[in-house]
Each structure stands twice: as structure tokens, then as C-alpha cells.
Amino acid sequence: MRRVLVTGASRGIGLEFVRQFLARGDHVFAACRDPENAYGLHELDSDHLHPITLDVADETSIEMAYAGVRSQTDALDLLINNAGILIDDDELGSLTFDNLLHILRVNAVAPMLIAQRSLDLLQRGSDPKIICITSGHGSLSSKPDGGPYGYSASKAALNMFTRTLAFDVRSVTSFVIDPGWVRTDMGGGSASLSPEKSVGGMMRIIDRATKRDTGKFFRWDGHEELW
Numbered sequence: 194m195r196r197v198l199v200t201g202a203s204r205g206i207g208l209e210f211v212r213q214f215l216a217r218g219d220h221v222f223a224a225c226r227d228p229e230n231a232y233g234l235h236e237l238d239s240d241h242l243h244p245i246t247l248d249v250a251d252e253t254s255i256e257m258a259y260a261g262v263r264s265q266t267d268a269l270d271l272l273i274n275n276a277g278i279l280i281d282d283d284e285l286g287s288l289t290f291d292n293l294l295h296i297l298r299v300n301a302v303a304p305m306l307i308a309q310r311s312l313d314l315l316q317r318g319s320d321p322k323i324i325c326i327t328s329g330h331g332s333l334s335s336k337p338d339g340g341p342y343g344y345s346a347s348k349a350a351l352n353m354f355t356r357t358l359a360f361d362v363r364s365v366t367s368f369v370i371d372p373g374w375v376r377t378d379m380g381g382g383s384a385s386l387s388p389e390k391s392v393g394g395m396m397r398i399i400d401r402a403t404k405r406d407t408g409k410f411f412r413w414d415g416h417e418e419l420w
């Protein structure tokens with residue numbers, strides 16, 4: 194039984210992580226902006242589910258979420274930094290300072306602040322791991338197409354943040370995973386992967402990962418991505 198904190202847990206990939214961890218008997222701290230109206234979480238109805246209020250773009254909310262987790266456990270075994278955004282006005286011709294900085298704040302900076310704040314709990318955990326959900330758009334070597342600008346840049350920044358963290362905190366295994374193109378509100382109905390298949394693949398990577406995998410960039414199916 195592991196103690197897991199999942200951000201962006203109210204829907205999509207995050208909700209599926211929560212569902213699959215609960216099915217294995219893990220204790221899951223499911224963090225999202227509005228747990229009261231997170232109906233997908235309500236349907237899970239498990240004694241091992243612990244909803245946590247978290248707006249990842251707000252430092253005060255990060256601190257309060259940490260306090261909420263800390264009041265219920267003295268250690269974490271896994272942090273799944275899943276919360277992220279993709280906005281419509283993220284193409285050439287529509288770019289603005291505010292939009293680009295907001296995307297970077299949510300997708301890249303917030304995961305590092307959450308990881309930083311959670312380190313004391315993780316360092317008391319069993320084989321602790323920090324997993325940041327990235328994207329193939331964050332690969333400089335194999336980016337598949339043009340745009341979205343802020344989203345792609347934010348995932349590249351997240352990759353570098355996580356790789357840097359892996360060098361600085363050797364006691365915790367840290368790496369990024371590309372979940373693939375998943376049928377969620379963000380990925381759309383035409384995406385090639387179901388949340389169940391994507392998350393199942395990512396959980397297999399998480400389960401078998403060792404300290405030798407810290408700082409790596411995986412695809413959901415276990416292959417390593419190019420930086």
C-alpha cells in the first residue's frame with residue numbers, strides 16, 4: 194500500500210490515476226481546484242480516497258494543500274504532477290505575455306513548487322518517486338509539428354526542471370512521462386489512446402522504475418524519448 198498525491202485529479206488522466214491506484218489498495222490524496230464539485234471523484238467512493246483542494250498556480254494554495262496532506266500522513270511514496278493546461282490562444286498571431294506566462298506557471302513552475310514543498314514527506318516514504326506528466330511536444334529533438342507555443346515550451350521547461358531535480362535530490366527517483374495522445378477533454382475525442390491504457394502503461398513504468406531511471410524521459414509504453 195502506497196501513499197500517493199495526484200494533482201489535476203478531478204478528470205482525465207489524473208482521475209484515471211486515482212482510480213487505478215485506489216483499485217490496488219493505495220491511499221490517494223486527490224488534489225484539484227474544487228473537490229466539492231469533482232463528481233468523478235465522488236463516484237469512486239473509497240475510504241482510501243482523500244480529496245485535497247489545490248490551485249497549482251497559487252503558492253498559498255500549494256502551502257494549504259501540503260498542510261492538508263501532512264495532517265493525514267507523515268510520508269508520501271509517490272507524487273504524480275499531472276495538472277496542466279492547454280489553451281486555445283496558443284498559436285502564432287494570438288500569443289500574449291499573460292497567456293504564455295500563465296501556461297508556464299501552471300505547467301512547469303507549479304510542479305516544481307509542489308515537488309519542493311512535498312520533499313520532506315517523500316524523503317520519509319518508501320522508495321519515493323516524483324513523476325511529472327510531460328508531452329512529446331516538450332521534446333526539442335522530436336517535436337512533431339508547430340505550435341502550440343506556450344504548451345510546448347512549458348513541457349520542455351518541465352523536462353529540464355525535473356532532470357535538474359533528479360541530480361539535486363538523489364534520495365527520490367524523479368522522471369517525466371509522456372502519456373501519449375489521450376482521449377480526454379484536453380486530448381479530444383479523436384485521440385488514439387484511452388485514459389485506461391495510457392495510465393496503465395505509465396503505472397507499469399512507475400512500478401518498475403529504480404534509481405537508475407532518475408532524470409529520464411519515458412513514453413507511456415516504456416520507450417525512452419529523445420530530449
